[in-house]
Amino acid sequence: MTIDFLKRELSSVLSKKRYEHSIRVLDTALNLGTIYDGDLNKIAIAAILHDYAKELKRDELIKIASEHFKLETQDYISNVEILHSYASAYIAKERFKIEDTEILDAIKYHTTGRKNMTLTEKIVYIADAIEPKREYPHVEKIRDLALVDLNEAILLEVNKKIEYLIKHEFIIHTNSIEMRNWLLKIS
Ligand SMILES: [Fe+2]
């Protein structure tokens, strides 16, 4: 399965805006993959498919999550922002026959992160947050950090994300908190 094939498949299910975001995540992730000597094939597949389910209807996202990721998603079932990651991983496995858990996990945890992430997971997570068109406070600092210290970049990103979530009284996924605690411990 080639990246060009997956790009074509993606362009048939996403709006132009979201498709172009995914392409920027792919380019950002490949750059980081080169810097950190990652598996570029795995990184590319995970990056291109990470938002595949982003435009599925709410009902479909809830159905996939409750049928296939019941335990992991039951506390977040009303949060489609979190569910699209699980649904994208599900489609990667079912439709595109991807069995590699490193690829599937990088898709599944690209929104929340989690503790003990692999290099592929870290790269897809942070590439999604820093692709060139992302704009939010401190993104430039996070972008610069990502080129020299992936863990520090993710730590700063998740700190800023948690601050934002608290400010707006949004739910914080426990995976994000566990990722932050893990990064504090290892850095
Ligand atoms: Fe996403």
Ligand SMILES: [Fe+2]
């Ligand atoms: Fe994304």
